[in-house]
Amino acid sequence: MNTRCFILLGFLCFSVLGYSQSDKLEIGLNFETSHVIEGQVISDMPTVEGYLKYRVVPSFVITGEGRAAIAEKNGSHYKEILWSLAYEKPRLYLALFSIYNFALDPDGNYFNFSKKKTNHFLEIITIGKPFRNNAFTINYNVYILGKHDLRYDSENKAKQQYTSYLEFSYPFTAYDVAINPFVGSGFALNGAKGHYTVLTVGDSGSHFNGFRVVNVGVSLSKDIKIGNYKIPLTISPNFNPSGQYAHVQVKIKLL
Numbered sequence: 001m002n003t004r005c006f007i008l009l010g011f012l013c014f015s016v017l018g019y020s021q022s023d024k025l026e027i028g029l030n031f032e033t034s035h036v037i038e039g040q041v042i043s044d045m046p047t048v049e050g051y052l053k054y055r056v057v058p059s060f061v062i063t064g065e066g067r068a069a070i071a072e073k074n075g076s077h078y079k080e081i082l083w084s085l086a087y088e089k090p091r092l093y094l095a096l097f098s099i100y101n102f103a104l105d106p107d108g109n110y111f112n113f114s115k116k117k118t119n120h121f122l123e124i125i126t127i128g129k130p131f132r133n134n135a136f137t138i139n140y141n142v143y144i145l146g147k148h149d150l151r152y153d154s155e156n157k158a159k160q161q162y163t164s165y166l167e168f169s170y171p172f173t174a175y176d177v178a179i180n181p182f183v184g185s186g187f188a189l190n191g192a193k194g195h196y197t198v199l200t201v202g203d204s205g206s207h208f209n210g211f212r213v214v215n216v217g218v219s220l221s222k223d224i225k226i227g228n229y230k231i232p233l234t235i236s237p238n239f240n241p242s243g244q245y246a247h248v249q250v251k252i253k254l255l
Contacts, residue, residue, distance in 0.1 A: 023055070024054060024055045024056075025052065025053070025054050025055075026052070026053040026054075026055075027051070027052050027053075027255065028050070028051050028052075028053075028253065028255050029048070029049070029050050029051075029253075029254045029255035030048075030049040030050075030051075030251055030252065030253050030254060031046070031047075031048060031049075031251070031252045031254055032046065032047045032048075032049060032249060032250070032251045032252075033046055033047075033248075033249055033250040033251075034046070034047065034247070034249050035047045035049075035067060035069075035078065035080075035249075036236070036238065036247060036249045038141070038165045038167070038184060038186070038214070038215055039184055039186070039214040039215025039238060039240045039242075039243070040214075040240075041245075041247055042078065042080075042101070043069050043073075043078035043103075044073075044247075045069035045070060045071055045073050045078060046069065046070045046071075047067055047068065047069050047070070047078065048067070048068055048070065049065065049066070049067045050065070050066050050067075051063060051064065051065040051066070052064050059087055059088055059089060060085075060086070060087060060088075061084075061085075061086045061088055062083075062084070062085055062086075063082075063083070063084045063086065064081075064082070064083050065080075065081070065082040065083075065084075066080070066081055066082075067079070067080045067082075068080075076103045077102075077103060078101070078102075078103045079101075079102040079103060080099065080100065080101045080102065080103075081099075081100045081102075081110070082097060082098065082099050082100070083097070083098045084096065084097045084098070084125075086125075090129075091128060091129040091130075091132070092126075092127070092128050092129075093125070093126065093127040093128070094124075094125070094126050095124070095125040095126075096122070096123075096124055096125075097121070097122070097123040097124075097125055098120055098121075098122055099120065099121040099122075099123060100119060100120050100121075101119070101121075102119075104119055104148065105119045113145070115145065115147070115150070115158060115160075116147055116150065116158050117147055118145065118146060118147055119146070119147065119148075120145065120146055121143055121145075121146040121148065121149070122143065122144050122145035122146060123141055123142065123143050123144065124141065124142050124144060125139075125141050126139070126140045126141070127139045135170060135171050135172060136168070136169075136170050137168070137169045137170070137171065138166075138167070138168060139165075139166070139167040139168075139169070139184075140164065140165070140166050140167075141164065141165045142162050142163070142164045142165075142189065143160070143161075143162060143163045143164075144160065144162065145160065149161050149162070149163050151190075159190060160190060161188040161189070161190050162188060162189035162190050163186065163187075163188050163189075164186065164187055164188065164189055165184055165185070165186050165214075165215075166184065166185050166186075166187075167182055167183065167184035167185075167215065168182065168183055168184075169181065169182035169183075176222060177220055177221065177222045178219075178220070178221040178222070179218060179219075179220055180218060180219045180221075181217070181218040182215065182216070182217060182218065182219075183213065183215065183216050184213070184214055184215035184216075185211060185212060185213050185214060185215075186211075186212055186214040186242070187211040187212070212241075212242040213241045213242060214240050214241070214242045214243070215238055215239075215240060216238065216239045216240075216241060217236060217237050217238030217239060218236070218237065218238075219234055219235070219236040220234065220235045220236070221233065221234040221235075231252060231253065231254075232252070232253040233250070233251070233252055233253075234250070234251040234252075235248065235249070235250050235251075236248070236249045236250075236251070237249075
């Protein structure tokens with residue numbers, strides 16, 4: 001088994017074995033019917049997700065995540081490692097994410113961070129609630145490094161596109177169901193291309209020109225009681241107008 005599989009399995013096993021939680025350390029295990037992010041279906045296969053979150057101080061959090069599809073499809077097996085450093089306040093979340101999807105380049109070097117060759121996506125995530133007495137939320141994410149976000153000019157010089165995602169949402173609760181409707185758009189700050197439109201399910205590399213609405217939907221979350229246990233369940237139907245497809249994801253929190 002290669003190094004990347006050991007890293008991923010380490011996350012998943014540590015999540016299962018570390019059942020206890022503390023004020024500083026949170027460990028979790030989720031099951032997803034697919035993996036969807038910002039309107040993109042990254043994997044339409046059932047996926048297991050393990051994570052650990054360590055709160056260094058009340059407002060500073062380090063998180064590591066590992067995800068893997070339960071089977072291979074069309075010669076590709078989705079596996080992803082994600083690290084993040086985040087500053088958290090009740091009305092502000094600011095984080096730097098490092099995302100590595102092994103399916104994009106199975107022979108890639110995880111430790112390669114060169115501009116033209118790295119398979120990492122380095123992304124800045126910002127989530128804010130601008131109104132003190134209102135749940136209205138703005139989410140703005142931008143890629144700052146990653147060869148899949150590069151464009152080449154007429155002199156074949158590589159330039160970062162700074163592909164961005166902007167989402168507006170308004171979470172609320174009704175009949176013990178947490179409801180979060182949202183609408184998101186994708187665009188590039190430097191150039192006409194971005195990768196947020198998905199013309200075929202699972203193809204995160206499709207490009208488009210200019211600003212597009214890429215994610216319209218709602219997430220519905222509720223704790224389902226089975227005997228003495230409560231299982232958090234989330235159902236998220238979404239529509240990608242640019243990619244012209246709809247998708248429904250179901251997520252179950254196992255730990």
